[in-house]
Amino acid sequence: MFPPVNRSRPQLELQMTTLIDVVFLLLIFFLWTSSFERPEYDLGGAIAMSSSGSGSAAATSATEPDTDEIAIQIEPTDQGVTIRFNDLSVSGIDQLSQRFRQIVALDVQPAVVVYPSAEVLMSDAVAVYDAIIEAGMRRVYFAVEE
Numbered sequence: 751m752f753p754p755v756n757r758s759r760p761q762l763e764l765q766m767t768t769l770i771d772v773v774f775l776l777l778i779f780f781l782w783t784s785s786f787e788r789p790e791y792d793l794g795g796a797i798a799m800s801s802s803g804s805g806s807a808a809a810t811s812a813t814e815p816d817t818d819e820i821a822i823q824i825e826p827t828d829q830g831v832t833i834r835f836n837d838l839s840v841s842g843i844d845q846l847s848q849r850f851r852q853i854v855a856l857d858v859q860p861a862v863v864v865y866p867s868a869e870v871l872m873s874d875a876v877a878v879y880d881a882i883i884e885a886g887m888r889r890v891y892f893a894v895e896e
Contacts, residue, residue: 820853822846824866824878831874843881850885861889 823834833840840846853860862882866875875892882890 818860820860820862822862822864822878822882824864824870824875826867826869826871831870833878843877846878847881847885850882850887854886859888861891862887863891863893865893 821836825832833843833846835846835849840849864875864879879890879892
């Protein structure tokens with residue numbers, strides 16, 4: 751008979767280093783692109799588009815105020831900001847919060863639209879927003895121009 755032939759098959763090698771490199775690159779990519787901050791849309795507020803195109807012009811118009819909506823205007827001054835509650839001046843955030851607590855005590859939930867002027871700092875607008883939310887109002891919106 752024939753002698754056994756020693757046919758050696760080429761050994762099949764898997765290159766694991768490149769696979770591991772790709773996995774680490776994907777891991778770094780997903781960690782880099784993910785965000786661990788609270789998304790803005792989880793805050794519970796919304797944006798109200800003014801129908802006339804200008805948020806402050808719609809808020810300060812001479813027409814009769816809508817009873818289903820409360821307009822809060824925020825204007826900058828030298829001492830800070832001026833807050834107006836349906837065209838009535840409010841002395842500060844504490845008085846504004848007190849008025850909203852009285853409204854919530856009546857078991858009424860009208861929409862509240864905050865009209866910050868373009869010159870108002872965002873921190874002041876958010877402080878007013880927070881005071882309204884803490885008073886118990888649920889439908890609070892920021893007005894923006896288109």
